[in-house]
């Protein structure tokens with residue numbers, strides 16, 4: 176029986192693990208992938224306090240080692256079902272049951288699909304959701320990035336290290352990305368922008384050869400030839416396993432207050448999986464710390 180079980184080992188879960196273990200709670204993190212979560216797919220992080228510039232995998236390793244050094248346990252496994260009401264809380268992890276007196280949900284988010292013809296068929300054959308993972312395959316080739324947020328612009332800039340040109344296709348006339356990222360992107364000679372346009376189809380036989388784009392203004396269409404299409408149209412929460420618990424909003428995010436408490440006593444949420452106005456490493460870490468200390472107070476009063 177654990178005092179605290181944490182679902183997910185991204186920055187929210189790892190920070191919760193650090194704080195839980197330091198508060199002398201018998202703490203376990205359950206993670207189905209690599210420690211660090213989305214940070215593992217980020218080459219450079221420039222906005223985590225204390226580091227002017229740090230690699231995502233490097234920051235992940237620091238957080239992981241720090242949590243384990245203070246006694247937090249780590250388990251590789253997929254949480255597929257939960258029973259959260261009352262005591263104990265029970266998590267089904269790859270067929271095994273784990274019991275804990277409190278739970279922090281920190282299962283984060285994953286890339287949203289564009290949902291156009293060709294996307295599924297050419298996935299892994301020119302269609303990608305991770306520039307850090309696949310960018311090097313596009314040396315001197317033309318690529319397209321779909322989306323207008325921080326991810327699209329930042330990852331598009333990263334792709335200019337390899338690609339001969341990067342064309343960002345965005346459905347509106349202004350980018351959603353932070354102004355500093357926009358400034359850098361507009362100043363980069365390899366970056367091109369097609370505004371007010373949507374990708375209708377990803378074309379190609381065995382590999383991507385181009386995208387069919389339709390103007391939202393006049394309905395005209397054109398084919399942009401390219402070898403790769405990187406899709407950054409937002410994220411959705413990893414909360415499938417929480418369906419039926421009554422703690423999700425209509426988009427699937429876990430509803431909490433600023434104290435990270437859900438409607439179920441002893442169950443907290445932290446990071447990208449919750450209904451938060453900011454989805455960043457620093458806010459995920461902050462959420463994790465608050466959630467762990469709230470779990471500590473809950474256990475004291477149990």
Ligand code: FAD
Nearest residue numbers: 183185186187207212213254282283284446447454455456
């Ligand atoms: P995640 O990082 O998503 O981690 C959740 C973890 O839970 C994952 O490892 C997942 O495998 C695991 N998990 C999910 N479901 C289960 C389950 N059922 N059982 C077990 N484990 C499960 N933020 C910044 O501050 N600066 C940046 O420069 C920056 N760059 C970014 C670049 C990109 C391309 C992307 C995609 C995001 C970037 N972000 C950046 C955002 C930042 O990475 C996220 O806000 C942050 O990682 C969220 O942390 P988290 O712990 O809540 O979730």
Ligand code: NAP
Nearest residue numbers: 322323324325326327329346347351407408409410453454
């Ligand atoms: P996001 O902010 O939700 O942006 C998604 C973009 O995709 C928006 O521009 C949106 O258009 C567009 N879009 C959505 N659905 C679409 C569709 N069906 N067809 C075409 N375009 C579509 O997602 P994100 O950029 O991945 O960022 C996610 C979170 O991570 C944010 O909180 C972000 O701040 C954070 N992040 C931070 C950094 C950093 O700090 N350096 C880097 C990456 C990510 P509209 O603008 O019209 O809605």
